[in-house]
Amino acid sequence: MRPRAAAPVRFRNVTAVTVRVPAKVNLQLSVGPLRDDGYHDLVNVFHAVSLFDEVTATPAPRLSVVVEAESGLDIDAVPVGPDNLAARAAAALAAHIGVEPTVQIGIHKAIPVAGGMAGGSADAAGALIACNELWDAGVDEATLLELAADLGSDVPFALFGGTAVGLGRGERLSPVLTRGRFDWVFALADGGLSTAAVYGECDRLRAADGGPVPPPQVAEGLIAALAAGNAETLGKELRNDLQPAALTLRSSLRSTLAAGRDSGALGALVSGSGPTCAFLAASEDHARDLATALSQRAVAKSVIQAHGPVPGATVL
Ligand code: ATP
Secondary structure (H helix, E strand, O other): OOOOOOOOOOOOOOOOEEEEEEEEEEEEEEEEEEOOOOOEEEEEEEEEEEEEEEEEEEEOOOOEEEEEEOOOOOOOOOOOOOOOHHHHHHHHHHHHHOOOOOEEEEEEEOOOOOOOOOHHHHHHHHHHHHHHHHOOOOOOHHHHHHHHHHHOOOHHHHHHEOEEEEEOOOOEEEEOOOOOOEEEEEEEOOOOOOHHHHHHHHHHHHHHHOOOOOOOOOOHHHHHHHHHOOHHHHHHHOEEOOHHHHHHHOOOHHHHHHHHHHOOOOEEEEOOOOOOEEEEEOOHHHHHHHHHHHHHOOOOOEEEEEEEOOEOOEEO
């Protein structure tokens, strides 16, 4: 049996471990009625895309966080103290194996902050994998997934990667079969949207509407389109119950989505709680044309091309 690490940590002959973690887009985000515990039952089809943060764990006297970013990415809202989700992940793993979290977490961000692409969750997943490796802790995948779920509903998927259905709060994952690759364009907005505020607005709009909220169901047509690798059908099947709330809170997203549809996107939707908008293209060339068209129409702060599915957190 692998010996458990005991304080103080004996580092292997590594000075740093870097892990690459993907952003996600929700291909389906169906939100059930508000539960008594304040959560909603979700059906969440997550899809990992080739837009990556890098998380580096380096031995240090105490837990600290350093954040830098791609040029143009606003990281003012990213905490550098113990509230950073990656720091919380390192602390949770250290507590689990019974060591002090003597590590510096360096985060190189490319995933938009508060953009609905689960950047903070990605960083938490990256920190779990990086520290597990740095500390030679040997914590198995099932336990890492449990620690991840305690940190946040989207963290397990950032470990998992690929395409997956998440049930419950989104953390009970099963892989979804996909064929080939899907090409995407993401329109990044100026400033973020708070996930809690978007859920709150969703509840408010539904209460005002007064109609019953059905339990969420997996969209079988969407699953079939993924299995067939059919981007055209997938484009029509994309759905996000949070979109009306995100559009109410940020009305400029209506023209962003319309510009993508007018420019030939196979599908257009708000990513998660927004404000990033996602556009599905027919091919890499089509995505390039779509990205150019969106940039020219100046409906976003910046435009990024990516593809999915890609693997989850990976040691570099
Ligand atoms: P989701 O799609 O999971 O709802 P999001 O992509 O909209 O999340 P994040 O980028 O994860 O949003 O950030 C949400 C908030 O979390 C930020 O405003 C920030 O205050 C906090 N935060 C904590 N740690 C991080 C981190 N490592 N990177 C980004 N934000 C972080």
